[in-house]
Amino acid sequence: MLLNALQDETLETLAARLFEDIRALSPDREGVNRPAFSETETRVLARLAEFAERCGLSVEEDAGRNLLFSLPEDADAQSWVLIGSHVDSVPMGGNFDGLAGVVAGLIVLIRAARGGHRFRRPVKCIAMRGEESAWFGACFLGSKMLTGRLPPDELTAPHRGDGRSLEAHLQTLGIDTAPVSAQQSTCDLARIETYLELHIEQGPLLVERGLPAAVVSGIRGNFRYPLIRCIGAAGHSGAVPRAYRHDPVLAFAELMHRLDTNWDHLLRTGRDLVLTSGIVGTEAESHAISRIPGELRFSLDIRSQDCGVLDEMRRYLHMQMEDIAKSRGVRFETGAELAVAPALMDRTVLAGLDAAMERTSGAAFTMASGGGHDAAIFAQAGIPSGMVFVRNRNGSHNPAEAMEIADFMVGTSILSTYLEAGE
Template identity: 40%
Template sequence: MTLGEAVAAQAPLAQRLLDGLAALGADPPGITRDAYGRGENAAHALVAEAGEALGLVAATDAGANLSLRWPGSDPAAKPILIGSHLDSVVQGGNFDGAAGVVAGLAAVAALQAAGIHPRCGIEVLALRCEEAVWFGLGLIGSRCLLARLPPGALDLRHARTGLTLAESIAACGGDPRRIAAGTPLRDPATLGAYLEVHIEQAPQLVEAGAPVALCLANPGNVRHPFIRITGEDAHTGLPHRFRRDAALAGADLALELEKLWLAEEAAGRPMAVTIGRLHTPAERHSLTMVSGRFELSLDLRAYAADHLAALEARLAGIVAEVAARRGVRIDLGARSAAAPGRMDPAILEGFAAAAARAGLPAPRLNSPGSHDANNFAAAGVPTGMLLARNRNGSHNPDEAMETGDLMASVSVLTHWLAERAGE
């Protein structure tokens, strides 16, 4: 059986896993697989069963991440990790994260079907809690694995259960005391590579007419999940010059950040601003009151560390200007950050060669999203990403990746593994 035939033969396996993950996460109109909860746990069990059917050795680390290991013939060779996540946002789509785990299993199955055994170990990882919706902090599984959790993270509380992150990890078979020690669960220097397949989160591949792309970089981000603006409650008839209107200050801040975004893009410096929450406190909504309180969230992202630092400095200036102009106090609150993730040049060229061998066009694109790959790249692990074509974006019920397009990514991944790790 040729390698191409072996890859094609795994399409039913990929479809069966994707369908199974959709069924256990069904939450109309979308999919919900809650991190460190029933949905993510069920997804881990489904994937573990599939891995064990391929003869992979299942293990859970102190962060409750799942590893499915195919031992290589050379115990001294650095292993290659293929990973992504299985949690979702609330009522999101089925493919964000999950497609990458399924791709890893399909690539292993293809190598086995082609009679190729690895010289180095190959591990498929299902990393916990990539989505920030659950604790206000994203990429938690890879942060645990690489000792990149920020201070106080283990005390963050789950948006649904109210359990702390430490309690959540323990409930899923992890060891929060080991995480609290602050040392990596895997020494980055002992890892040969980290590879991730992810759905494309903008319609760039639809536009390009290609099923798969070679990812150049993922943006890093700075996040403030709970920004609070404090002004002064007042009667709706109060003249403008007397107002300290927190709601208008929030709108002002949002518009100033959009101006920054447009100016940076016009200058050829790609970035993004996202305000996910923008509201007066629910318990104080009123038609007939000037609100003295307002809340919002902010995700600020860019592709280079120095650019991100410059944007954060601009944010501080914008906050000060808006606060002075509106007569309010703006508290940015808790901050989390993820380093930008530039992909390893050697892996990128290896992927390009693999795509050529598979007969696939594969443009080179930036990903608009931050992923677990960011943490591996920041830790010094050679990192590569493939993007699978997907209509309608992500984090919504309308994610529309075709299984055939996922198999194109599996083909590139499998050809690369055969060249790099095969005996």
Template identity: 30%
Template sequence: MSVRPLLAHGRLAGLDEIATIGVDATRGGYSRHVWTPAEFELREWFVARATGLGLDVETDRNGNLWAWWGAPGQDAVVTGSHLDSVPGGGAYDGPLGVVSALDAVARLQTTGFRPSRPVAVVVFAEEEGSRFGVACLGSRLLSGAIDADSARALTDVDGVSFADAAASAGLDPAHLGRDDDMLARIGLFIELHVEQGRGLIDLDAPVAVASSILAHGRWRLRVTGQGNHAGATGMRERRDPVVAAARAVLAVEEAALSTDDARATVGRLRIVPGGTNVIASAVDAWIDARAATDEATRALVADIETRAQRAVAGSGCSVDLIEESWSGVVRFDRDLAARLSGTLGDVPLLATGAGHDAGVLSGSVPTAMVFVRNPTGVSHSPEEFAEAADCVAGVTALEALLRSVL
């Protein structure tokens, strides 16, 4: 067993080990998408780090990695997170939870601790949804929260299907989908994650336990017009979907501003065909919408659609809104959250607007989350950060929680 120092260069040693993998020279930060060279390299790092601790690593039918301390079995305590990133993402979203889980296990081992239940560290696949458009895809497939046929048909920007990408990663696409055997092994899942917001800054606390996750989903707004020549088509003769889409994007913001505690974001646009001297024929705008309840989120999206239709009226263009993913509000088990908070000295309970694998799995198995303070309050960006002392506090908290349930 190889026990490494907890800190290196002012942060967790494990984060330092992967700091050069998937660096995005164009966007800044990291681009580590599922089953791409950078993500494969991260998987190799995880296997090496886990086996160095004497853990046995397996890949499940949906591409999730499991590192077992002792023999796999039912009623297991599972911890971990994900290694993939958004385009140009930060260093902590996902990897902090994986590195902290490995460090917590290592610290337990060095004290001679012997767990009374099976223990596993997990890495979920495609948590960000940055390649195939559906967030938490590995945990959704595991739990049956997404239909396997729908997942197989997903495509990336290059037209590669999820089924083909899975096959290239050594999986059998026919076996993708709900995994009752693996689900039956999970007695409790605890996910540690850097906070994506300012809650812990305002509370002046290094760690917190999650209480809830906002309802959220992704929709594709398609504005269709008429492709034509940029020089030969007069301004009043055009059915330009780019102009219409610009008005629709403003309508998205207006809808969110008119709804209490709502968030709506257009983070990605695709112009077809995308030529400088071409009037586009269509524009796709992807919308992330979130609100406090399922009903409020659905109402927000309905308002967005109505406002978008109104915004493009008279342009000669049409608008369609297509749902691509949906996650209802998650309220983590209050008794479990309170017990874990008490174990850590009554740390705060904190709601979040960010989705997580723990939220997806909460409908199938008991789950909980620990947040580590982010002093910038910024995430999904190179500015995402966590102080070394807070990262160590997170590992210490996770170790204490594992001791309390093992």
């Protein structure tokens, strides 16, 4: 049973107070700062454990020093539905990215305990460490460790602050790194029947549509070029006629125009795609208002849920680069490509969440996730996975994250309805 001191508080009040308690434990100059595998992260987990125990939940720690919460009667279950997210954040980040998924899992458990409900299958909530790439240059470290999918080069990656390797930080926490190094899972994956994750939306779609929540159909994969060089020929801005120019700026502009036109076409034909060039610039040491630049550098990030679309865009990109290089007398050097496969959510889980949202909100709404999440790692490990997004203004990874508790409770109700009704 829940302790009397907390029994009289509404679920909304409990959630709001827990969010504020965690915010106070992890302040930054602006927003919050919960570094992966840090003492701050450990303090946050301890606060979550204290809260869960006060609410009458069982608490255990796994081999990766993540926390698992459950109803007491489900603590020794042979298998379970796992629900949760990560607790770390980026520097000067928002308080809800990751944490909302953990608090949602706790609220789902507390709601069941208060109402005397039984889940169709045992449920455990996980508070995971180490999802953000800000600290060791790679993301999903905690879930990769849990599923045995952490590459060796990520185990040796240096911390952005102290330069010590991830392995050294894990050992400081008392985590046995031998299984991690051998790419062995730190738990018995066969015991996880399904993975569910609630997360704030990191874009504007739900805000623009006036919806409190959505079911996620899949997590976009991507291919990226961190630094593409478009190399032309420098010249005087007033002395070189158009016919004799090898202008990398115009070549880049033409490439982006062609990519944007194709993006629009794909969307109009029902395909899924987003593309971004977030880094663009000429050489600061040599560029000038009266100089045709000799080189322009830019990044390119192309994402889709559809592997076919990614392959099509990859071919289209290189074909357009080749054509523009010939017509404008420049050359493109892409450098190494980085790629991540899409992760589609399980169809049965997706249908169940859609039905739960319809029962909870009157209508279902499904959307793709542009950002990556731990759910992708579980899905790629063969665990049926599903996600719920909650409306959030001002994006994420910044102090201005603005999730409303009322919207958060809609998201938790979808999860509760799904878990109590069964798949």
